[in-house]
Amino acid sequence: MGALQWLSVPRCISSQNEMADEIKIGDRVQVFLKSDFWKSEGWFDGAVVRIEPYSKHRSFIWVQLDETTESAPRLISVLNPKNIRKI
16 A cells, blocks of 8 residues: 555535544544535544644544445544544
């Protein structure tokens, strides 16, 4: 398998309201991706591999997705806490 691509996921829409500070490295999570970014809109499973502070109240949460395609990266970052939830 080739090198992993990194991509920051911009604003997505979700009804979930998990707080990002409750998520830790190694946690199993679901990430909400829109269809214009991924093959279909919905929640996708993965694991948190890194957390980088962005501001006092937010962090980039890096998630390695379980599912991948040739055209989409497997490692993504999530900034909006509404787009990530623990499994």
